[in-house]
Amino acid sequence: MPVGCPGNGREGKNLYSTSIVAVDASTGQLKWYFQFAHHDLWDFDGPQPTVLFDWNGIPAIQHTSKTGYMFILDRRTGQSLLPYSEVPVPTVPAWESPWPTQPQSSIESLTEHSAEPCIAIVSGCTPLPAGFTAAPQWSPYQPTPVVFQPWAGGGMEWPPAAYSPRTHFIYSHANYSPINLGVDEANNIAFTPIPGEVDHGVYGAVDTRTGKVAWKIPITGTTPNSGMGVAGDLVFFGESNGLFHAANASTGEILWTFDASKVPNAGGANASPAFYVINGKEYVVYGFGGEPGNSPVLGDAVIAFALP
Structure with missing residues (x-):
């Protein structure tokens, strides 16, 4: 179903979806797993590649899924190296069999986890229009549409993150792309555009030492x-309008x-x-390019840069 993952008919946590899974390469035996969303209803898979690095002498693996929550794990055991909590979440309507808790990391998130108190527009920030209600994250679908953020578009999407051993920062992005959506038990879909809503996001850095x-x-x-x-003391990234930036890796300037x-x-620059x-x-x-619906500037060029 293209609007997420309604949960009727598949009770339980639904292992090993929305998870990191470690398998012994010699035997194929499961070593450990870590699930980022139990009984995923929202298409909260993890398209962004994982990042491997050394964390205080421990071989670590970092991942942020479409939930927008970052986790840093001991890659030998799958144990989280920074605290997280299994928090109680909405469980109505029951026909979707929602899991009663979800993992939320203590690591500060780059993602906006609600469409409230406002949605950003070019000139500033305005509340959701009358008749539109922001759903708490992890809310199951309702027959009456509510506004989900994040949703299937993230959080974090496919663009890779990076790590610098000089700064100990993870560099990544976050999306704000809310949707006003309702789904009933028969999987009938109700969708309404949100007037004034402008998709946006951030590029940013998270200090792995402090979270x-x-x-x-x-x-x-x-x-x-x-x-x-x-690379060195610079971090590089682009925008869909074709701007390609180099910033100070420590400050973001x-x-x-x-x-x-x-x-x-x-x-x-996609x-x-x-x-x-x-x-x-x-x-x-x-590589500078794009595709209709994904970039306002289309093209196809590969350009290399260097200092004189």
């Missing part, structure tokens, strides 16, 4: 579609911007940066 957001850069008009890459609209046949060295000279390369 706090270190900095955020707002993106308005589209959701972030670029992966982030870090944008130090350099390339405008792909000035290059024939280049498009939106890819992920890569780094390489030739004859001692460092390069960053990026």
